[in-house]
Amino acid sequence: MPELPEVEVIRRGLAERVPGRTIERVEVRKANVLELPEDELQRRLEGRRIEAVRRRGKFLILPVGADALIVHLGMTGQLTFWDRAAPDSPGFIVQDTTGLQRARQHAVDKHTHVTFWFSDGDALHYRDIRMFGLIQVWPVARLHEMKGLGELGPEPLEDAFTLEHLSAGLKGRKRAIKAQLLDQHFVAGVGNIYADEALFRAGIGPERLAGRLTRAERERLFEAIPAVLRQGIEFGGTSMRDYIDSDGQRGSNQEALRVYGREGEPCYTCGTPIRRVIVAQRSSHYCPRCQRRGRGRGRAGAAAGTKP
């Protein structure tokens, strides 16, 4: 579940070590994660120098001359740095289990599908259990034409994300606000966890229709989205299961979540048990008392005493 904060934490880690290195060899163990043929990937990357590590939404972008290596981590993708000079450092403990949770896991296993070997012997491992991730090479000058990447909405942590954009995007929408937040065309980088957290902070139920939010609610949501994302970055990302950063370290934001993954547990604000409902085919967690619900099912407080 790497969302914007997790991808940003990885980006910052890689940005300290990868730029300036030359990709000597690309080792592909499973080509399913590639969006282009293996030999073409190798031809366009081998011998090239990585200039920077950028991020757009949930995409990592590593320019190598006229082309860029694009990595989307999907659900369980991991991009970790292998430092051959420090094999005994704490970051390189080799687990004898395939469990990722405990992990600082750099050892190549059956899920390590691609390794980018640098000319100095260091490397970048791409590991992805469920293989929803994607590796692509695309000309830098035509990134705006790339499927997915080219149609992203504004970056929620940058000036391009304004209250006006948010309001215009919601106007007339008949879908649930939760579904709208997950739509990458609307705003880039928000996923299931941070959408739930933002809606909690804004006091909006996930099933509320996007076009029916009040101005006050839109303003609160506009503040809440960057707030939960910034907190996620600050805490090193949310490691519910598989997420680790480029050094193999887990984040701690899962301990700071207010609603996601807390079904049945008391709301930190009012004590009401957190509920879970499926919206847009995704689990959505909310406080029935703190978050106003719509569609004629009562308002804040109205259902606080009812049994699920």
Place this chain on the structure above:
DNA sequence: AGTAATCCCTGGCAGC
């Protein structure tokens, strides 16, 4: 055009 459902994939876990 906007919205909703389906599918891809594997590990973990509940249930028997």
Place this chain on the structure above:
DNA sequence: TGCTGCCAGGGATTAC
């Protein structure tokens, strides 16, 4: 113990 079935979910694709 070991099997089966279900769930998790980002986003492209398909259907309505």
